[in-house]
Amino acid sequence: MNSVLSPRPDTRYLVLDSALTLFTERGYFSTSVHDIGRAAGVSIGSIYHHFGDKEGIADALFSQLSGRMEALIGEIRRRHDSAHDQARELVARLFELTESEPRAMEFMLYAKHREFLPGQGPVCSSRPFELMREMVSQGMTRGEIRPMDTMIASTCLFGGPLRMITGRLDGVITQPLPDCLEAVWDCAWRAVATTTP
Amino acid sequence: MNSVLSPRPDTRYLVLDSALTLFTERGYFSTSVHDIGRAAGVSIGSIYHHFGDKEGIADALFSQLSGRMEALIGEIRRRHDSAHDQARELVARLFELTESEPRAMEFMLYAKHREFLPGQGPVCSSRPFELMREMVSQGMTRGEIRPMDTMIASTCLFGGPLRMITGRLDGVITQPLPDCLEAVWDCAWRAVATTTP
DNA sequence: GTCTATATCATGATAGAC
DNA sequence: GTCTATCATGATATAGAC
Secondary structure: OOOOOOOOOOHHHHHHHHHHHHHHHHOOOOOOHHHHHHHHOOOHHHHHHHHOOHHHHHHHHHHHHHHHHHHHHHHHHHHOOOHHHHHHHHHHHHHHHHHHOHHHHHHHHOOOHHHHOOOOOOHHHOHHHHHHHHHHHHHHHOOOEOOOOHHHHHHHHHHHHHHHHHHHHHOOOOOOHHHHHHHHHHHHHHHHEOOOO | OOOOOOOOOOHHHHHHHHHHHHHHHHOOOOOOHHHHHHHHOOOHHHHHHHHOOHHHHHHHHHHHHHHHHHHHHHHHHHHOOOHHHHHHHHHHHHHHHHHHOHHHHHHHHOOOHHHOOOOOOOHHHOHHHHHHHHHHHHHHHOOOEOOOOHHHHHHHHHHHHHHHHHHHHHOOOOOOHHHHHHHHHHHHHHHHEOOOO
């Protein structure tokens, strides 16, 4: 965070890190590029050199976080066979991430990107969400999940857990999410499962 | 919309109606008070006279819509006995409202109010959401809903339906919501119900 | 209560030295 | 690649006549 400690800090990283904090704390529109520069200890000229314009900052942030999510889901899908295990592991990991990196989670799935990233479609149409629907789709062909529209199944399976996350980020839910993973997952799976345990 | 048709249009109504459209189409921060005035056919001076400042417009909008939601839930709770019937009716009505008044729904449960209404807490802590939790709580004491934390039960019951609504508002879901009410409600209720039908 | 005209100021973005 | 200084625009909000 300071050039005294680290002689050659990566400007791009510094900027993105500060931007994430400010965007989630005050919102994109209440954050000026000057604010970001001040928080990152980087001049406004450098920022425009690296990102082109303000939207470029949000864009880079979205790409990076989206990539991480995608990688996470890919890893989970390789490690588990059943849709049940895959989805459960995903919810568990998202709950952990909500506690350890609340700002990253907030920016990814609780920001209204359409308002400041006209290029990007809605989050739900981004690659990570596509992968989640694939997960559900396979579970349906395997017979783990009742036959129904894939979009509906996916939304109903992950809807509860995702709203737990936004509730937690809002401070409406006070308990750390991993503490209620079992209860929430139980509800989520019952919603779509073929057999009740 | 025009003073030719109606000789004495209510300025407040005109402004709020235009503001709702613009806020949901472009977002709060990309809408200027001038824009609202132009769309409503009202001068900027009048707007400031009635609402004090820009935030006052959003505030009035939120109060009014929140009041309508509250009334809707109250009516539903009076008309049905069981939590099952109450919650199902609520989801049905919200699905209908999403089709008939998408902007109202979008402003109520898909806008990040914290970013432009610092006074208001998060939506989930507003009165309508409180009433929904009461609904669930009663269902639990009646034995309709499995015993668990009320917040978790409420989030898991309504999480799927609410995300269907945001998905529909985003255009990710193309089917009118009332068409998939049964499938969605089936999932939602299974998530928390004591007995599976 | 409604209007026009205006004050004030912050922001996104650029220029150009180093 | 980084910096400072500056521009240009457009926004919120106000003043004051009617």
